[in-house]
Amino acid sequence: MSVAAPEANGAARPEAFDPGSGLEAMLTVREFEAVAQRKLDPVHYDYIAGGSRDEVTVRANEDGFGRLSLLPRVLRGSAQRDLSVTLFGGQSSMPVLISPTAFHRLVCAEGEIATARAAARAGTIMIASMASTVAVGEVAAAARAAAGDGDPTLWFQLYLQPDMDDTTALIARATDAGCRALVVTVDSPVLGANERNQRNNFDDLPPEMACENLRNLRGDEPGNVRQIAMSPELSWEHIDWLREHTRLPILLKGVLHPEDARIAIAHGIDGLLLSNHGGRQLDTVPATIDLLPEFVAAVDGSVPVLLDGGVRRGTDVVKALALGAAAVGVGRPIVWGLATAGEEGATRVLELLRDEVDHTVALCGARGLADLTPDLVRPAAGSRR
Ligand SMILES: Cc1cc2nc3c(=O)[nH]c(=O)nc-3n(C[C@H](O)[C@H](O)[C@H](O)COP(=O)(O)O)c2cc1C
Ligand SMILES: CCCCC(=O)C(=O)O
Helix, strand or coil: EEEEEECCCCCCCHHCCCCCHHHCCCCHHHHHHHHHHHHCCCCHHHHHHHHCCHHHHHHHHHHHHEEEEEEECCCCCCCEEEEEEEECCECCCEEEECCCCCCCCHHCCCHHHHHHHHHHHHHEEEECCCCCCCHHHHHHHHHHHHHHCCCCCCCEEEECCHHHHHHHHHHHHHHHHCCCCEEECCCCCCCCCCHHHHHHHHCCCCCCCCCCHHHCCCCCCCCCCHCEEEEEECCCCHHHHHHHHHHCEEEEEEEEEEEHHHHHHHHHCCEEEEEEECCCCCCCCCHHHHHHHHHHHHHHHCCCCECEEEEECCHHHHHHHCCCCCEECCCCHHHHHHHHHHHHHHHHHHHHHHHHHHHHHHCCCCCCCHHHHHHHHEEEECCCC
């Protein structure tokens, strides 16, 4: 191990990490960001780390977990703790999924192939971004090959295209690849304003990469990022259209208002991913963990509620599950893992989170995820909640 001993105050010193020394020297998700920052082109680092405008929401997501405490129970635990969850018929070995993030080839040569292998090895669900730099069919094939006898679950994140023929072609690609759900991102009527990207003039992929799901979609499209249309005119009618044009379960990603959650259920959607896009769309929206209790109350058990944004520790996962989430997603942590060491790095991030979740469940006196109930979560001292 070449990571130096922790400081007296317990702070890790990730700058001392030498990838040659083995990933077991990496003990926390946060250390991966520090290594990724050192390794990546600063323009690409900014694209990933950044959010919109003042990045108030980026910070709020992580801070929100910090303002909550866990209040454990005692003398009722179990040596066998099952962390698995079943979502729309697909199993995940733990309640941590891979949220969709674009452009994995920017950070590692194999791109989403590496991510798919890491997800399959960890037995967790990967949500492939529509803006992936490897076509969804190849991502699915990589997951199957890595899973051996396992049955990997891949979902496809979709930006509904105002040209419904494009949307139809994208759904066909995802369905043919064997994706088991569509995760429709609805928080992007227009693209968020990432001022880091504007300063860096980052608005497209390098010429050797493309959004492969967009390539030759209906003609000879090159797979440019700009082919992805964001439209403020999308409406619930488009969701109804989608409901009629696919048998796959549909989740909406990026619904924040409880009233919209109720409307979504009325339109027959199958699940909700409570997300503010990692603070990359509208800035100053609340942390997702802060919205969760009201959101779960509005959904009232009709469909599973997933959450992403700021999840960095097993304690964050347990807080979200205790407050009613069926599972959580991680975005940046996976990209930091890929940037650090490709498939192995992403695998290590997932395994660290799994170990932390299991450890936290044990320390909470819980036998499994069903024992994680809202009474275990309290406002932290000094927080105004
Ligand atoms: C680099 C990056 C790219 C992303 N790309 C997409 C995308 O293509 N589609 C999408 O719906 N969300 C995208 N997201 C948002 C993530 O799905 C997720 O909501 C967010 O990253 C969760 O917050 P976290 O990064 O704090 O875990 C992206 C986020 C990041 C950081
Ligand atoms: C057009 C690609 C959008 C990727 C994305 O959603 C993000 O960077 O947050």
